[in-house]
Amino acid sequence: MIFQDVFKEYLVIDYLKNINLKQLAKNIKTARKSHNGVSISNLGGWQSEAIVPPNIISVDKELNDSFKQIQNVVNIIADKINLADNVYLKNFWFNINNKFESNAIHHHLHFMSKNIISGVFYVDYPKDSGEIVFCNSNDVRGALYDMSTIKKYNEYNSQNWKVKPETGKFLLFPTYLKHYVEPSRINKDRISIAFNFGYI
Numbered sequence: 195m196i197f198q199d200v201f202k203e204y205l206v207i208d209y210l211k212n213i214n215l216k217q218l219a220k221n222i223k224t225a226r227k228s229h230n231g232v233s234i235s236n237l238g239g240w241q242s243e244a245i246v247p248p249n250i251i252s253v254d255k256e257l258n259d260s261f262k263q264i265q266n267v268v269n270i271i272a273d274k275i276n277l278a279d280n281v282y283l284k285n286f287w288f289n290i291n292n293k294f295e296s297n298a299i300h301h302h303l304h305f306m307s308k309n310i311i312s313g314v315f316y317v318d319y320p321k322d323s324g325e326i327v328f329c330n331s332n333d334v335r336g337a338l339y340d341m342s343t344i345k346k347y348n349e350y351n352s353q354n355w356k357v358k359p360e361t362g363k364f365l366l367f368p369t370y371l372k373h374y375v376e377p378s379r380i381n382k383d384r385i386s387i388a389f390n391f392g393y394i
């Protein structure tokens with residue numbers, strides 16, 4: 195018998211090391227004061243405009259060091275999924291959510307963007323400020339599998355995949371993978387940086 199996995203998805207989890215995240219959080223809160231922000235996936239909260247390197251990144255040590263570490267892991271993924279060429283940071287943006295604020299379901303695939311690997315890292319994640327939920331691209335899976343037809347959820351039968359953020363944690367996933375952020379349940383700033391890697 196051959197039991198073959200087909201059409202696999204990946205979700206890579208890792209942690210930033212030796213980054214002054216408190217300083218980075220402070221810098222982002224300062225940036226918020228002079229930028230109105232945009233309304234894209236955020237339901238409330240503040241989302242900065244997309245920033246294209248080398249803007250800011252070349253002068254912000256924490257951002258620069260963070261993306262260097264993330265690039266190393268992106269390279270491993272690129273190798274694993276057989277990308278034809280190197281991928282680089284295309285853009286990133288800051289998010290600050292507070293109580294009841296969330297992000298609606300979305301993906302990062304935009305026409306002609308050449309984004310391939312997307313992700314997020316948590317600069318400050320206060321407990322209960324909203325988990326991230328990934329959604330299977332096949333959205334009829336949930337109609338087939340529920341607690342009346344399966345014993346336990348796993349990667350073959352889940353419609354949604356929830357991940358608990360932590361300060362310093364970063365996640366990498368295919369650009370087309372849909373996700374949303376649950377509403378924060380507490381009155382503290384949840385600060386994250388979302389980004390895309392792709393062909394330049």
Ligand SMILES: [Fe+2]
Nearest residue numbers: 300301373388
């Ligand atoms: Fe996103």
